[in-house]
Amino acid sequence: MPKKPITFVLNGAERAAFADPGQNLLDFLRRGVGDLTPKYGCGQGGCGACTVLLDGEPVLACLTLAEAVEGRRVDTVAGLGGPAPHPLQEAFMAHFAAQCGYCTPGMLMSAKALLDRNPRPTREEVIEAISGNLCRCTGYEPIIAAILSAAASGARP
Amino acid sequence: MSDSMIEFRKDLFADERDDRLTVIGKPVRRQDILGHVTGRSPFFDDHLFEGLLHLRCARSPHHHARIRRIDVTEAERSPGVVRVLTGRDVPCNLNTLLSLLDFGIDDEPVLSGERVRYMGEPVAAVIAESEAAAREGAAKVRVDYEPLPHVLDVEEAIKPGAPVVLDIYPGNRFICHGKYDHQKLRFGDVEAALRTADYVVEGRYQMSPIEQAPIETCGAIAAPETNDRYVCYTSTQALFFSLATTSKVLRLPSSRLHFIGGTVGGGFGGKVDSIHEPLAILGAMLTGRPVKYAWDREEEMQVGGPRGAERWYITDGVMRDGRIVARKFVGYFDSGAYTRLTSYAIMKAVGHLPGPYTIPNVYADVYCVFTNRTPATAMRGFGITGVDFAIEAHMDKVAEVVGMNPIEFRILNSYRDGDMKAHRRIAKNCALIECCQVVAEKAGVALSPEAKRASSRQGGGGERAQLPPRTALDEKGRVEGFAAHGYARKGHRRGAPDTPVRPSPEPAFARTSSALPARDIASKPPSTAGAPPQPAPARAAPSQPPLPSPPSGPAPRAPIRFSSISGLRRR
Numbered sequence: 001m002p003k004k005p006i007t008f009v010l011n012g013a014e015r016a017a018f019a020d021p022g023q024n025l026l027d028f029l030r031r032g033v034g035d036l037t038p039k040y041g042c043g044q045g046g047c048g049a050c051t052v053l054l055d056g057e058p059v060l061a062c063l064t065l066a067e068a069v070e071g072r073r074v075d076t077v078a079g080l081g082g083p084a085p086h087p088l089q090e091a092f093m094a095h096f097a098a099q100c101g102y103c104t105p106g107m108l109m110s111a112k113a114l115l116d117r118n119p120r121p122t123r124e125e126v127i128e129a130i131s132g133n134l135c136r137c138t139g140y141e142p143i144i145a146a147i148l149s150a151a152a153s154g155a156r157p
Numbered sequence: 158m159s160d161s162m163i164e165f166r167k168d169l170f171a172d173e174r175d176d177r178l179t180v181i182g183k184p185v186r187r188q189d190i191l192g193h194v195t196g197r198s199p200f201f202d203d204h205l206f207e208g209l210l211h212l213r214c215a216r217s218p219h220h221h222a223r224i225r226r227i228d229v230t231e232a233e234r235s236p237g238v239v240r241v242l243t244g245r246d247v248p249c250n251l252n253t254l255l256s257l258l259d260f261g262i263d264d265e266p267v268l269s270g271e272r273v274r275y276m277g278e279p280v281a282a283v284i285a286e287s288e289a290a291a292r293e294g295a296a297k298v299r300v301d302y303e304p305l306p307h308v309l310d311v312e313e314a315i316k317p318g319a320p321v322v323l324d325i326y327p328g329n330r331f332i333c334h335g336k337y338d339h340q341k342l343r344f345g346d347v348e349a350a351l352r353t354a355d356y357v358v359e360g361r362y363q364m365s366p367i368e369q370a371p372i373e374t375c376g377a378i379a380a381p382e383t384n385d386r387y388v389c390y391t392s393t394q395a396l397f398f399s400l401a402t403t404s405k406v407l408r409l410p411s412s413r414l415h416f417i418g419g420t421v422g423g424g425f426g427g428k429v430d431s432i433h434e435p436l437a438i439l440g441a442m443l444t445g446r447p448v449k450y451a452w453d454r455e456e457e458m459q460v461g462g463p464r465g466a467e468r469w470y471i472t473d474g475v476m477r478d479g480r481i482v483a484r485k486f487v488g489y490f491d492s493g494a495y496t497r498l499t500s501y502a503i504m505k506a507v508g509h510l511p512g513p514y515t516i517p518n519v520y521a522d523v524y525c526v527f528t529n530r531t532p533a534t535a536m537r538g539f540g541i542t543g544v545d546f547a548i549e550a551h552m553d554k555v556a557e558v559v560g561m562n563p564i565e566f567r568i569l570n571s572y573r574d575g576d577m578k579a580h581r582r583i584a585k586n587c588a589l590i591e592c593c594q595v596v597a598e599k600a601g602v603a604l605s606p607e608a609k610r611a612s613s614r615q616g617g618g619g620e621r622a623q624l625p626p627r628t629a630l631d632e633k634g635r636v637e638g639f640a641a642h643g644y645a646r647k648g649h650r651r652g653a654p655d656t657p658v659r660p661s662p663e664p665a666f667a668r669t670s671s672a673l674p675a676r677d678i679a680s681k682p683p684s685t686a687g688a689p690p691q692p693a694p695a696r697a698a699p700s701q702p703p704l705p706s707p708p709s710g711p712a713p714r715a716p717i718r719f720s721s722i723s724g725l726r727r728r
Contacts, residue, residue, distance in 0.1 A: 031205065
């Protein structure tokens with residue numbers, strides 16, 4: 001089957017690449033486009049390590065077809081922050097909210113989606129927002145604290 | 158993080174901690190955290206190679222089977238498949254992880270060719286242009302299996318007539334120090350002490366296997382370099398372990414292996430087994446292209462070595478006032494189909510007994526048992542965690558029998574500075590009593606004035622520092638035909654570390670040992686000075702440990718040397 005050209009906006013810049021038929025967005029971003037920040041954890045929508053934003057909404061890249069992003073906007077951790085870290089990244093560093101770091105990109109994107117639509121979430125809303133992201137180093141408390149702290153700082157890029 | 162979570166007890170550790178600490182107790186930013194939050198930390202899979210091939214294994218659907226034939230012709234013709242590997246392609250297709258330390262006998266093939274011993278054991282590796290093509294090719298490997306009886310329970314596995322998992326260990330038990338089919342601890346005379354105890358309390362404790370379940374599954378990418386070396390990006394948490402294992406399995410000098418690791422997406426012990434590097438590099442050698450071998454999530458959960466299951470039987474002899482006078486352990490570690498690290502786990506476990514309590518008579522027989530389950534491996538405190546669960550659950554049970562508050566019961570029996578431990582070292586810097594006091598305070602549990610006054614620094618030593626007047630010894634579980642020093646089998650040549658040590662068809666295993674552990678075996682019977690065991694005065698639990706008490710007495714041999722964890726006496 002022929003490859004299909006996909007044109008989309010990745011972290012604010014227009015990109016085009018070929019997708020294999022049936023290729024998922026995770027594999028497409030990593031191997032087709034070269035954005036290695038979304039991670040493979042399970043390939044079945046169970047861990048959230050591959051979470052990216054599609055038109056601002058968090059989606060699991062392993063369960064999204066590459067073809068589905070045609071003409072749409074995808075955001076990953078690679079686009080978070082600029083010369084200085086994003087307030088969420090700063091808060092994650094300050095609160096020791098990463099140990100091995102493998103779930104971190106997905107956590108950050110889930111947190112960003114939350115703060116974009118709800119800048120002052122409650123603790124319960126934070127927990128709900130990251131409930132699809134597994135951390136095996138068991139750092140949920142520092143992660144929750146980091147997200148709440150980023151929200152409290154109110155800084156928005 | 159909150160500083161109040163840590164309380165330093167300088168009164169207890171004055172000689173071990175000075176005030177010039179510059180890191181401990183102060184928040185420090187991790188050196189790798191900027192990479193983590195920007196997604197730039199280089200995990201093994203975060204390296205792009207042009208022309209990357211993908212390797213996936215065909216796996217056994219049986220717990221135990223003989224392989225009559227492996228037919229890879231259909232797999233080789235499958236679209237996108239570049240190469241199919243079987244055991245014959247692996248230069249040294251038999252290894253045991255700890256052979257690097259001259260510990261144990263090579264027992265595990267990289268790709269099994271004659272027999273599979275657990276469900277999911279790899280028999281062939283298919284290398285293809287895409288992961289999907291490799292998956293499809295692996296499904297087309299045709300294996301003619303002859304299913305064999307299997308055993309999945311540790312105590313079933315050591316019964317006479319149980320299916321033998323590894324021919325080199327016909328009793329389904331690892332051989333410790335080349336001498337015994339279990340790891341022993343003998344301190345004092347437990348049977349005699351149990352006869353004098355007011356209560357005898359028995360318990361059986363079972364742990365499940367636990368998968369480390371890192372979010373990053375285990376894997377490696379290898380590629381030929383231009384200088385006749387192979388680069389390997391790996392998720393290993395033991396880089397030099399993986400390097401040396403690969404060097405042995407592929408019969409390549411390590412100078413031709415360029416390993417890059419250190420960024421691990423969660424390990425917890427599950428990334429020490431060095432499974433992926435040899436096959437990925439072998440694939441790169443045979444295809445001349447970069448090869449990635451990584452488990453998917455299902456493989457990680459099914460064939461990734463877990464923390465092995467443990468079963469413990471504990472028998473305590475305790476006096477009415479709460480003093481534990483004897484503690485006996487029989488432990489079974491489920492090693493699964495191969496040794497990997499369970500031989501070491503049982504030594505750690507025995508070194509930890511009887512827990513942080515001063516007990517004058519301690520006995521333990523701990524077995525590393527082979528079954529047709531997924532091979533077990535390292536996981537956070539393995540060898541310790543399971544038996545600690547058993548010990549502390551048992552402490553609560555015994556406290557209930559003697560009618561004591563469980564915290565006071567622990568304080569009464571805790572190690573104090575200067576006490577002799579069961580493995581013949583003096584306890585120092587003890588702090589369990591103080592921990593118990595803090596716990597009681599925080600939990601709102603009222604302690605007796607004596608328990609409140611107790612201190613790890615008082616009441617220890619003296620008589621409590623003495624070795625037992627007599628230690629009951631025995632030759633139970635004695636085996637012959639294994640090297641007595643070092644840990645390797647007799648005949649193993651140090652000069653040829655890359656030669657697989659294959660078992661002789663019929664290892665000289667003590668014939669009597671196959672009846673174990675139903676009965677005490679003594680190939681050189683010790684004089685039986687001790688009286689046969691009497692029924693204990695008060696049985697607090699109906700369950701029986703599987704071993705009847707052996708009659709024991711002073712051994713005829715002298716001097717006896719007691720093994721520490723390493724098998725060497727260290728002071």
